[in-house]
Amino acid sequence: MSKVIDPQQINKVLAFYNYSLSNSKIAPLGNGLINCTYLVRSEDFNFVLQRINHHVFKQPADVIANAELINQHLQQKKAQALYPLEPIWQLNTNDGRVQVTEGENTWRAIQFIPNCYTLETVANAKQAYQVAQAFGQFTAALSDFPADKLTEIIPQFHHLDFRLAQLQTAVSEDAKGRLSQCQSLVDFCFSQQTFIKHIAELEQVLPLQVTHNDTKINNLLFSSETNAPIAVIDLDTCMPGFVMHDFGDMVRTCCCNLPEDGTDLAKMTVRLDIFTALAQGYVDSLAGTMNSLEQQSLITGAQLLPFMIGIRFLTDFIEGDHYFHTAHPLHNLQRAKNQLHFFKLLHDIEPQLSKIVKKL
Structure with missing residues (x-):
């Protein structure tokens, strides 16, 4: 799937989170080959916006639902000091949903963790x-x-x-x-x-x-x-x-x-x-x-x-x-x-x- 940003579609999706291209900046994030992932930056908040590849994931709503169940459980474990890592939770839209459907595409917003990096190979x-x-x-x-x-x-x-x-x-x-x-x-x-x-x-x-x-x-x-x-x-x-x-x-x-x-x-x-x-x-x-x-x-x-x-x-x-x-x-x-x-x-x-x- 192309990561080229369609301003009209992106604005429609961002509106579900009270953002737009007029009050935020958006750029591709990471090198994933399946979904299209972007970092949205604004003066008060940064988050990840992702379009799920419905050719690979035939039921994108199931992908989002699974992630929601997993992260709710991990957040509970984190609160009980039983999980040392950070859960990566999905963000709700204005009307309390965790997914946005725009045309044939399914989108979601995900928490952004700053001051971190990824690696491609194990060094030692x-x-x-x-x-x-x-x-x-x-x-x-x-x-x-x-x-x-x-x-x-x-x-x-x-x-x-x-x-x-x-x-x-x-x-x-x-x-x-x-x-x-x-x-x-x-x-x-x-x-x-x-x-x-x-x-x-x-x-x-x-x-x-x-x-x-x-x-x-x-x-x-x-x-x-x-x-x-x-x-x-x-x-x-x-x-x-x-x-x-x-x-x-x-x-x-x-x-x-x-x-x-x-x-x-x-x-x-x-x-x-x-x-x-x-x-x-x-x-x-x-x-x-x-x-x-x-x-x-x-x-x-x-x-x-x-x-x-x-x-x-x-x-x-x-x-x-x-x-x-x-x-x-x-x-x-x-x-x-x-x-x-x-x-x-x-x-x-x-x-x-x-x-x-x-x-x-």
């Missing part, structure tokens, strides 16, 4: 611990919130069997004639039947939690004064899920020495110091709210997320690059090779990873 083990601790504190604070009260924003988002079925359909149709370029990679995915069966069995016994489902470091705000996380942001994909999903996404995005489209796979390694710090921070912050089976599942989650996103990249490549933005025709194939190789590396050192987690 100390920072990795902070990342895992913050996301763990978020889940721990929501551990007594009934996860089934949240709407499943993207159905079967982390359901491996569903992603494999999508891949099988893409292979069967081979609409773009690309299968010959990646047949060995497809065969590798479907050969992992022992791992696939293990995932299906775990999903039957793990307790559902409210999970963030996008636990990259850039979904944290860091204090400019302390350089520590002060808020978890981007709650759009918060849904019922398993802690292994959130931990696995942290491992996927923090523990590889290459970017997810890096092609020099012979040089790919698992950053074990970062993995150890992530595991320590996550287990520490979830002490008392995560059972022993969930803790053991972290090792599986670390392998699952790169395996699953690798399958998604591969599916999108075969289908013709409809979902993920690509910079060149082989981009999704490179990503798939990268993520599936990282899965293999993690799978090969599973005993070493298990030893790390068992010591915690």
Whole structure:
């Protein structure tokens, strides 16, 4: 979605909050690829204004409703000194609503926290611990919130069997004639039947939690004064899920020495110091709210997320690059090779990873 500001539409939306372009300034905020986010500045108040991408989020009202439920719960925990981070609440319109519909677009206003910054990569083990601790504190604070009260924003988002079925359909149709370029990679995915069966069995016994489902470091705000996380942001994909999903996404995005489209796979390694710090921070912050089976599942989650996103990249490549933005025709194939190789590396050192987690 374009971030180019339409003055007429923006003024209509700002009016719901008693602002306009005559008494405030507005500029794009952040580098998110899904929603369009702006910072609104005035003499007396600053806030974030966001247009939700209704192509990705088919029911934007559900995204807003989920965020409202989560932040109300976190504000209660904060008031009880049971949540050390800052909840990011949505602002009410003049008539007490938390969303604005203008034409085909849905908007919301969100609290702005000053004197903070975001990061794109984890620099060291100390920072990795902070990342895992913050996301763990978020889940721990929501551990007594009934996860089934949240709407499943993207159905079967982390359901491996569903992603494999999508891949099988893409292979069967081979609409773009690309299968010959990646047949060995497809065969590798479907050969992992022992791992696939293990995932299906775990999903039957793990307790559902409210999970963030996008636990990259850039979904944290860091204090400019302390350089520590002060808020978890981007709650759009918060849904019922398993802690292994959130931990696995942290491992996927923090523990590889290459970017997810890096092609020099012979040089790919698992950053074990970062993995150890992530595991320590996550287990520490979830002490008392995560059972022993969930803790053991972290090792599986670390392998699952790169395996699953690798399958998604591969599916999108075969289908013709409809979902993920690509910079060149082989981009999704490179990503798939990268993520599936990282899965293999993690799978090969599973005993070493298990030893790390068992010591915690």
